[in-house]
Amino acid sequence: MSGENQSRSIEQKKENVLQCAIKLFAEKGYDATTIGEIAKAANVSFGLVSTYYGNKEQLFTACISIPAETYLAEMLMFETEPLSFKEEITQMIKNHIHIISNRKDYLQLFVQVNSQYERFPKAFEVANIYTQKLTRNIEELIKNGKLKDQLITGNAEKIAIAYVSLLFGLRLSYSDDPTTEDWNQFVDIALRLFGPK
The missing domain is CATH 1.10.357.10 (Tetracycline Repressor, domain 2)
Incomplete structure (x- = not known):
């Protein structure tokens, strides 16, 4: 995969994580939503969510x-x-x-x-x-x-x-x-x- 395609793939994954997080936080609220659920919904690893957005509070702010x-x-x-x-x-x-x-x-x-x-x-x-x-x-x-x-x-x-x-x-x-x-x-x-x- 070329550098440009890899960069595009990363941005798409980040956007997907963000959209899944927005949906879950909106539906379930902050407390009831876990990073694990967001990772599963976005079809990425738990660690990748943290790499992209940091902890749960930082992800919520990013949303x-x-x-x-x-x-x-x-x-x-x-x-x-x-x-x-x-x-x-x-x-x-x-x-x-x-x-x-x-x-x-x-x-x-x-x-x-x-x-x-x-x-x-x-x-x-x-x-x-x-x-x-x-x-x-x-x-x-x-x-x-x-x-x-x-x-x-x-x-x-x-x-x-x-x-x-x-x-x-x-x-x-x-x-x-x-x-x-x-x-x-x-x-x-x-x-x-x-x-x-």
Whole structure:
């Protein structure tokens, strides 16, 4: 195997371990999940999991931090100074709902970290940084929309926090997967938070 192929194989194994860990931590919780179970699910040795990610706590933190940047980039795909704020916000909400509908395990893990922040300080720090970045960009969008008189008045920071909370809450409120029609109904509900004119 060439060096490039070997490197690609290692990265694929690492990614597989990470995805299996996210799924198991989300489903069973931190305490009930073992490195042995993760290794078995990923079809690698116990030692390889440790080589890639260190101990269980470090792996748990990696499960939050490694995907966070990619997910944040996807969540930030909106303009904060569009021509039509109603259109931009509608598209942003649709994009966000599409993302959360496909990230059930990760978001369950994310909420575990936020609800037990004293227990998982490193993972919480990462989660908090990314949540604040998203909230600040949405707040900027709202402020700009009010300046352009395209959104009704209201506290931009609180509206942004309420919207982000709604997104996380939607994903966690369903034990099964909602239909596309269910998700689409939430677009209109979420849009009302922003008060487009």
